[in-house]
Amino acid sequence: MELPGDSHVHSEFSWDTGGPDSAAAGRMTLTCERAAAIGLRALIFTEHVDLDSWITDPDDVMGHQTPMYREGRFHPLRFQADRYFEAIDRCRLAFPDLRILAGIEYGQPHRSDDRVADVVDLTALDRVNGSLHTLPFRDDRAEPNTMFRHLPAADVMWAYLEEIPRMIASSSSFSVFTHIDYAVRSWPVATEGPFDPARFEEGFRGAMRAIAHSGRALELNTRRLGAWQVQWWAEEGGREVTFGSDAHDPTKLANGFPEAALLAESVGFQPGSRPEDPWRRR
Template identity: 55%
Template sequence: MLTADSHVHSEWSWDTGGPHSEASGTMAATCEQAQRIGLPALVFTEHFDFEETWRAGTEEFPVAASRHINEAGYLVPPPLDVEGYFAAIAGCRRLFPDLTILSGVEFGQPHLVEDRARQLVDLTRFDRINGSLHTLPVGPDRAEPVTLYRWWDPDDVMSAYLDEVPAMLASTTFEVFTHLDYAVRHWPLEQAGPFDPRRFEEQFRAALRAIAESGRALEMNTRRLSSWLPQWWTEEGGRAVSFGSDAHVPTALASGFPEAQHMLEHFGFRRGRRPEHLWTR
């Protein structure tokens, strides 16, 4: 049986186009897809960003997200429409009574902005808060690995990403650390060859140890899931995992889940009482 997809985006995320665009209705379509494929539960974790110094080039972003880049070259993500989002969640719960639909956010760089976020939004309303590290410091600004790979040596980007992880754990708002391999997504193959995690093993292990010691769960992001990540997580004391497809379109829902679940069973993790519960060992 499929476990819950705990990292799903809908039209309420700024990089999908927004509730008034052609992406409108993605939340309902994603629930329909869940029923079609036998997924019992999912969490809509919309982007939740408060970054003001996010340097970006338009070519790195989908058209929907590029709309939010200003003339000075900064990406200014619009705030999540919390009321609209919760109304859509309520509507989907009415339409799909057999499906477990949880609310959530993907909180970007919570260690830098959580005070402001708390002032603006009652975070206790969400069932799940995923914490994501998308940007790294570059001078007084921040930028994503995909941007930094054009400016820095690839090894320096990877190292900077992993070095920032302990700082993010100072935040008290999030319970799951998402896609620790985020910087691997845009690794510059042509310039640096295939990504070899062993070259960064000590840094990955240090980051994993810090996450485990903080008592948090690690997300198994199924966009690319390699066995070294759950292996090192287990060896560094990790006790809990969630599964997330990071789907931005309905067809990507629960992508790679059968293999990912099988892999985590191999490392001794077991499903919880309900499909939306974390897997533990």
């Protein structure tokens, strides 16, 4: 089976790799080399765009010493769109056989659609992935990993799932909802035991219905992909899926894609005409 395109890839232009002036410089080129080596035909560089800062605990901050952490808040680096598009153009010239698409992973679009044009022209992008990384917390926002330290775990999960329909209803700038299980990444296994999706089934299904009714695709994020996600998405009327490794490092590109493609196929999703197209089911 041919691998689907990787629709969720980060390079040095994402703040959580360090940015284009850090040791991550050149990662976009290395990622394209990797794509060519593994026979991937298409990839979309979806760099983080997060317009607002959020509350964080020092323990949750990558590296602890980052200048992005100041006085209890995390301030993500601004996306450098001009340099990003230049790098995309260079890679297209260097890898003519690879389909290299431009995109962003836009965090909390429902909070900043009125300001995003100051950072990037969305119409210049091939793909906008919408992601939910922060939730309401103490009249402000915080990531689930911080909130799990201060609130009952189930409350954080429900807050995450209940925010999704609000994000869907209040933004028109994104076409794919990414990593619906984002909060599960920081689920407190030590105190709660392994995460059981059945405990939150109604919340996941409700969120999926909202995404499906809006006509958007659901990303199958292969950092962790349970069969339940694919099954419930199909049962709730989902018509399209994309495949995203969420790689921040070239070696993670298209990780788990053969298994994810088989899962999608098993509930009726079929490839489109181009490798970057979402897979559809009737």
